[in-house]
Amino acid sequence: MKTGSGATQLLxxxxxSGNVQALFDDPAFASNKNAPVHRWVPWIAxxxxxxxxxxxxxxxxxxxxxxxxxxxxxxxxxxxxLAGHNVIGFEINPYAAFACRTKLTAYRLKVHxxxxxxxxxxxxxxxxxxxSYTPQSVPPPGFKTRSAFYSQKVLxxxxxxxDFIASQKENxxxxxxxxxxxxxxxxxxxxxxxxxxxxxxxxxxDDIEDFPVGEVIISKLWEMAHDIQWVSEQLNxxxxxxxxxxxxxxxxxxKLPASSIDLLLTSPPxxxxxxxxxxxxxxxxxxxxxxxxxxxxRLEEQNFGKFW
Numbered sequence: 001m002k003t004g005s006g007a008t009q010l011l012x013x014x015x016x017s018g019n020v021q022a023l024f025d026d027p028a029f030a031s032n033k034n035a036p037v038h039r040w041v042p043w044i045a046x047x048x049x050x051x052x053x054x055x056x057x058x059x060x061x062x063x064x065x066x067x068x069x070x071x072x073x074x075x076x077x078x079x080x081x082l083a084g085h086n087v088i089g090f091e092i093n094p095y096a097a098f099a100c101r102t103k104l105t106a107y108r109l110k111v112h113x114x115x116x117x118x119x120x121x122x123x124x125x126x127x128x129x130x131x132s133y134t135p136q137s138v139p140p141p142g143f144k145t146r147s148a149f150y151s152q153k154v155l156x157x158x159x160x161x162x163d164f165i166a167s168q169k170e171n172x173x174x175x176x177x178x179x180x181x182x183x184x185x186x187x188x189x190x191x192x193x194x195x196x197x198x199x200x201x202x203x204x205x206d207d208i209e210d211f212p213v214g215e216v217i218i219s220k221l222w223e224m225a226h227d228i229q230w231v232s233e234q235l236n237x238x239x240x241x242x243x244x245x246x247x248x249x250x251x252x253x254x255k256l257p258a259s260s261i262d263l264l265l266t267s268p269p270x271x272x273x274x275x276x277x278x279x280x281x282x283x284x285x286x287x288x289x290x291x292x293x294x295x296x297x298r299l300e301e302q303n304f305g306k307f308w
Contacts (some may be wrong), residue, residue, distance in 0.1 A: 008225065031048075032049055033226075037103050038075060040227070041073045041099045042279055047075040052076050052080070052265060054262075055266070056079065063086075065086040066261075067085050067089070067261045068266045070249065071089030071091040071096070072267065074100035074244075077100060077242060079303070081235075086164075087104070088256065089243070091251075092246070094299075095182065095284050097246035099179055102178075103245065108171070108172060108173050111228055114176060115225055118218060118225065121177070121217075122214070125164065125214040128160045136166075139159070141286040142293070142296045149282065153210040157211075157212060161213065165177045176224055179224075180220040184216050184220055186210075188272075188281070189208065190208055225252065248302055275304055276294055277299055284296075
């Protein structure tokens with residue numbers, strides 16, 4: 001570890017040659033926020049894609065299988081797939097596992113299918129906003145907050161979005177729309193990350209009375225469509241069969257055949273007191289991944305951190 005000028009650099013020592021290579025000087029891993037596919041999902045615990053890429057290049061010169069036992073939203077697995085490898089990941093948080101799996105499989109969609117889906121959504125949403133549309137979707141009944149998570153105006157728009165997503169049937173396309181919603185849903189809520197999820201009013205911010213929900217989701221979808229096309233070009237027709245288990249690696253590692261892993265690369269869990277359940281609770285409920293507090297009990301027991 002080398003520090004200087006207010007920045008921190010992680011150095012990789014090439015033992016045979018004695019060379020030292022600076023992998024990154026971005027301790028917050030902000031570059032991930034602008035990188036294709038990685039930018040789909042904001043995640044508090046960053047993990048440098050540059051570090052992952054460098055480690056893969058150094059330690060896995062031929063095609064193999066990369067394991068991340070604590071996969072998060074898939075930084076390791078995405079980079080390994082782009083480098084031409086098979087991947088296996090374990091992740092206990094259902095939302096993170098869903099995001100990871102969607103990022104790894106969405107490239108199978110033809111980009112024109114995604115683009116046509118975005119256009120259909122835009123038309124559906126704009127028609128609903130111009131008329132007196134009554135959404136059929138309802139908020140998840142088990143999701144309770146101290147104050148309204150969405151204002152009435154925003155909630156009407158969110159439920160309209162849910163109606164459209166529920167009508168989509170094409171393979172991975174509904175998951176792309178669900179992830180576009182989930183990755184933006186806190187932005188137009190009365191909550192924010194400071195860095196832990198809390199009410200906007202608690203940190204001196206005004207509640208959100210209204211917001212261009214559809215426009216924000218459409219912008220995210222076009223970003224995702226661009227990246228899907230990019231990944232397809234990178235893979236050049238080759239097929240990948242990523243495996244992402246929404247399970248604890250400590251309990252399920254025996255699923256892996258002996259000598260089946262060529263490289264294990266991860267950002268392991270650590271006692272950062274970051275409450276992952278609390279901070280992904282809106283996503284878990286609104287995506288239908290949990291129904292009530294009892295569903296969270298086992299996940300709560302598996303997490304290291306509790307409160308910020």
